[in-house]
Amino acid sequence: MVFSERGSREVRCLLLSLLLHAAWETGSGQIHYSVSEEAKHGTFVGRIAQDLGLELVELVPRLFRVASKGRGDLLEVNLQNGILFVNSRIDREELCRRSAVCSIHLEVIVDKPLQVFHVEVEVKDINDNPPLFPMTVKTIWFHESRLLDSRFPLEGASDEDIGVNALLTYRLSSSEVFFLDVQTNDELSQSLSLVLKKSLDREETSEINLLLMATDGGKPELTGTAQLLIKVLDVNDNEPSFDQSVYKVQLLENIANGTLVVKLNASDADEGSNSEIVYSLSSDVPATVQSKFKMDPSSGEIRVKGQLDYEEMKSYEIQVIAADKGSPSMSGHCKISVKLVDINDNRPEISITSLSLPIREDAPLGTVIALITVSDRDSGANGQVTCTLTPHDPFKLMSTYKNYYSLMLDSPLDRESMWTYAMVVTARDGGLPSLTATASVLVEVADVNDNAPAFPQPEYTVFVKENNPPGSHIFTVSARDADAQENALVSYSLVERRVGERALSSYVSVHAESGKVYALQPLDHEELELLQFQVSARDAGFPPLGSNVTLQVFVLDENDNAPALLPPGSGGAGGSVSELVPRSVSAGHVVAKVRAVDADSGYNAWLSYELQPAAGGARSPFRVGLYTGEVSTTRALDEADMPRQRLLVLVKDHGEPPLAVTATVLVSLVESGQALKTSSRTSLGTAGREAALVDVNVYLIIAICAVSSLLVLTLLLYTALRCSASPPEGACGPGKPMLVCSSAVGSWSYSQQRRQRVCSGEGPKTDLMAFSPNLPPGPDSTDNISMLIMTVVVRIYTDAKKDFEECLKNIGRLGISDKV
Known part of the structure; x- marks a missing residue:
């Protein structure tokens, strides 16, 4: 076939538009299938896995599943070949009633990663419902005086199918007296009337049997019938008549019970009792109509009875009979078409599915946590729903398709600062005033090992009396890990080092679980005054994290040496x-x-x-x-x-x-003479000792004054800093126990949070010990300066004390200690 140049361009444009349409359909994430109702079990619907771009081998590992809200298990997927098939009977009329479009919405969900696909399966109508008349036998009274072309309205048949399958045609069995008139009004509904084409003579014919048949447009076509029993009466020859055959009324669905719908006024040309009219609802009126409306027989008023609901029924047709009191009675007919107007009386509905909880605190941004579906039974703007999330940090709502949303991670998580999030999803419709619905979502954050164990302070000072029993408990270290479960399970160990010629582990040990530190052997103050070492704390996470703390163990003296x-x-x-x-x-x-x-x-x-x-x-x-x-x-x-x-x-x-x-x-x-000789021999040695005594005294006085002045100056500076940094209540407040002091008159514990004091005993010879409780660093710079000063003083005084004691011992050896 030869195409012209213009024709080729048109073909290329057509192909390009088809390709763009296909790409748009693919990007939208929705696939359309169709299946006929009443299809048998196993009927092929579509290759859903192939159309979604999924490999057959990954359907089971990725937990391929299909969810259909309110549709049961009508459709199923074969996970072996990825084919969507009919699983149980599908009745279109049961699913969608008389809706023009009927479809089943499927949510196809796969994990690892979490993906959601939307599939629309259109259910096509088949002609499986025959037309049905309200009554199989209907009796009609005709007076013999009825004029030619007189009409009697008939209730038409109904077909639950749609489209051409519900397009009905009517025919009447052959009759010389009556014929069937079918009219189509602007409502696209048909009005049936039985028309008299030949005058009646009751004496000649009192009853006429006719068969009314309704045939739909399906293939094959189905037919319903109703028998018409016409009885001819010979009395009152004028029937009541209405102003119009059809009355149209619109009502709000929330109209109050007892509200007037319409007031009918029929007229009768007769006189007397033959013109007195009684109104009633036709016996053909369905029970649903009779339950919603009531008729006043004398006034012709139709009022609301009960509660109307647009979502339950959008319109009603009421057949009314106006019968006179003649004998026999004659009647006129009319129809009231009631349409309901929707109001915003239904709150949105929220459904939360596929929660992926708990979420790890190191989850990447964009991780989908939950799928949220919203709906509203109202119509138009009243049924248009928007969704919001509060609080939105660190999550957000992402619209995926129509009324479908994904709850996603929008910013990083930290379980230690917030381990659970309580959020509220709010759905708001577009009505005036709008209605809202809320649903709570609780998201728990799973821990990862991102925090090392931490000690309250980097260094502890411990005092232990010498000659302690082997294995005695001297201190307990405790580290806290901000993580949870095994990530917060802390074990303790020594940081091994050498203490002189021996290993640290020969002196002390630490319990791995409790953190208790034990002295493995008796300690000797004269051999070891200070034992400084580190304890390591390590958690059980993967990979494990750890930190160290320093322990300064001062060995306190006991009286275990005689003079x-x-x-x-x-x-x-x-x-x-x-x-x-x-x-x-x-x-x-x-x-x-x-x-x-x-x-x-x-x-x-x-x-x-x-x-x-x-x-x-x-x-x-x-x-x-x-x-x-x-x-x-x-x-x-x-x-x-x-x-x-x-x-x-x-x-x-x-x-x-x-x-x-x-x-x-x-x-x-x-005698004195002997003592003088002895004294002359020792005078030279005494003079030498006296000269040495003068020098030693000078140096001792200078050393003592220097150390004392430094100590007094430090204490004054420390006191001034503490008073300037202390709260108004006073400079000495209770706090966390951290400081232990000891002297010969006893031992005691004293505590003061973020403060330091000097502890001393009383007596002619006293050991003075001042040290920093090694508080963790804080915002108060004055405390840090005070701690540093006190630490320096401890070191200086300890060294001066040792030198002073050594000097006293040397003086004693010189024999001049009585002069010091």
């Missing part, structure tokens, strides 16, 4: 000192000095000296200084005193219980 004597002397527990004392000395003369040191600290190293009573209860002329250890005379010596005296000096500490050592001082009383 030790210093030279001169044997230095042992039973050591002795020999001294020559002239008899001429006066009271208060120092004859000897007992020197001792204690390896412990604080009260445990505070020594006192006592002179034991002499044997026999004799009063000794000597005494010993309680804290100096100086042995001196209590009175002037005389000849009665024994020339050789043995003094026992008890040196004990202030520990609980106290430990002691005994020193022996041998005193020989000599």
Whole structure:
């Protein structure tokens, strides 16, 4: 076939438009099929998997499923070949009644990823319903005086099919007296009338039987019949007549019960009782009409009875009979066509399906969480529904097709800040005033391991008494993980390191679940004053996350070391000192000095000296200084005193219980000349010690004053900073227990959140301990400065204290501690 150039262009344009239409249909996500009603089970409808672009092998893994709202299981899909087939009987009249278009809307849903396809299956009508008349036998009364061409309206047949299958044609069995007149009005409905074409003679014929047949336009055609029994009466020859044969009325569907619909006024040319008219509804009127309207027999008023509903029935046809009281009675007929006007009296309906919950907090943007369908039984603008979501963050509603929406993720999630979202979907129609409906959607957020365990503070200070029993509990660490379930399950372990020549794990251990820290062996203050190590906390997520905390374990001293004597002397527990004392000395003369040191600290190293009573209860002329250890005379010596005296000096500490050592001082009383010789031999050594004493005193005084000034300055600065940063209620408020202080008079716990105090004991010799409770960093910069200052003071004072104690021990060895 040869085409002209113009014809070729037209063909190309046609093909291009078809391709664009096909592409538009594909992009819209909707597929159309058609199937005839009453199709047998298994009837092929369409290759739905192929048309949707899905592979057969992925139908089962992706949970291919078909949902049809309110349609049951009329259609089904074979997951083996992807064919949509008829599963059960489809009755178009049952589904859509007399609607011009009848279709089944299918939602095809697949997961991984979640996709929704919309399929429209049009149900085509077949001629499976014959025409039906309201009555199979109808009796009609005709007076013999009726004029030619007199009409008697007949109720037509109804066919539940549509289109050509419901297009009815009527015919009347052959009769010489009557013929059937069929008229089509502007409503596209037919009005039937039985018309008299020959005068009646009751004496000749009193009854006439006719058969009225209705045939539809289907193939094959179906027929319904009704028998007409015509009885001829010979009386009243004028029938009532109406102004018009059809009355048209419009009513709002919410019209009140008892409202007047129409007032009929029929007239009768007769007189007397033959002109008195009684109105009634035709016996052919369906029960649905009789339940909604009532007729006043005398006034001809038709009023509403019950409640009208546009969604239930959009229009009504009422056949009315006006009969006179003649004998026999004659009647006239008319029809009232009532149309209902829709109002916005139905709220939208919301249906939520295919919830993908819970949603992971790391879900990508655009993840579909739920499918939402809205509908409204009203018509026109009253049935047009829009959908909104509140609150919309972090989700949004996306319209997919007509009244179908997808609830999607619009911004990132964080389960730790919000683990559940309660949202409200609001559907609003376009009526005036508009009606709304709401539905709640609760979305839970599933946890992922994105938070490491965190300790309340980065460092803890712990005080443990030495000589603790092996395996004793010294502290408990606790870390919190903001995640959930196994992601928040925390286990603890030591960060192994070397402590001197030994491994840390030989000193302490930590319980993996409870975080309890145990001392595996007795600790010795004299060997190890501070044990610093780290504990690691790790969660059970994948991959696991962790963090560390530092523990500073201070080993507190116990009185486990007895005092030790210093030279001169044997230095042992039973050591002795020999001294020559002239008899001429006066009271208060120092004859000897007992020197001792204690390896412990604080009260445990505070020594006192006592002179034991002499044997026999004799009063000794000597005494010993309680804290100096100086042995001196209590009175002037005389000849009665024994020339050789043995003094026992008890040196004990202030520990609980106290430990002691005994020193022996041998005193020989000599004459002044012998004492002078002995004194000249020792004067040179004494002078050297005195010179050393002067130098040592100067340095000690300078060191003590410097350390004391630094401490006082730090405390004043700290107090000023705390007062300036503290709340109006006061600078010392209770808080979280964090600080432990210890001294020889006892041990106690003290707490003050975000504050620090200096704890000290009382007595001649005191250990002063000041440290930072290592609070976690916060917005208060003053607290951070205070913590730093106190930490520096702790370090400086600890070092100065050690140096000072070492200096005291060296002074004792020089024999000049009595002057310090």
